[in-house]
Amino acid sequence: MKTIVVIPRCRNFGIIALSIFALFSIALGACQPSPKGPAISIEEAWGRPSPKVAAAGAFYMLIKNTGSEADKLVSAESPACGAVELHESYKTEEGAMGMRPVEGGYIEILPGGQAELKMGGLHIMCIEKLADFEVGAVLPLTLNFEKSGEIIIEIEIREP
Ligand SMILES: [Cu+2]
Numbered sequence: 001m002k003t004i005v006v007i008p009r010c011r012n013f014g015i016i017a018l019s020i021f022a023l024f025s026i027a028l029g030a031c032q033p034s035p036k037g038p039a040i041s042i043e044e045a046w047g048r049p050s051p052k053v054a055a056a057g058a059f060y061m062l063i064k065n066t067g068s069e070a071d072k073l074v075s076a077e078s079p080a081c082g083a084v085e086l087h088e089s090y091k092t093e094e095g096a097m098g099m100r101p102v103e104g105g106y107i108e109i110l111p112g113g114q115a116e117l118k119m120g121g122l123h124i125m126c127i128e129k130l131a132d133f134e135v136g137a138v139l140p141l142t143l144n145f146e147k148s149g150e151i152i153i154e155i156e157i158r159e160p
Helices: 020-028
Strands: 040-047 056-065 071-077 081-091 097-101 107-109 114-117 123-129 138-145 149-157
Touching (some): 040 138, 056 149, 071 081, 107 114
Antiparallel strands (some): 040 056, 056 114, 071 107, 071 138, 138 149
16 A cells, blocks of 8 residues: 655746746745655565565565654554564674664654665564465555554565
């Protein structure tokens, strides 16, 4: 599922700038760059396939904020997972890759910004898998944002 955000178009501004209509539009604030508050949308949500015996899986996606205020992803849950954690990947002192819960326990998305959850970086960890992560499976995931509240999406299990 995708959340669609409509932003007023401000293109061709120069062409219409002299028209009375445009002057009215400006007066009414129709060309404001973004709505009030955060405006969160999720794109390209997917997860890697893994064998049944694997205890955990990871979800990746692009979280965009086209609003005028920052928002924070604070938690997530899914009936496909016993627990869900927000993780980041890091390099250990020995040079190996590890992962850990994100600092502060949240992922912040600044106004006009985005958070890219990808392999080797930020990700949503599905601990204690309760469903098969086979190619073609679609798993529901609820994202909880500090200001935007619950956003329910579908995770497509596919090859990277
Ligand atoms: Cu992880």
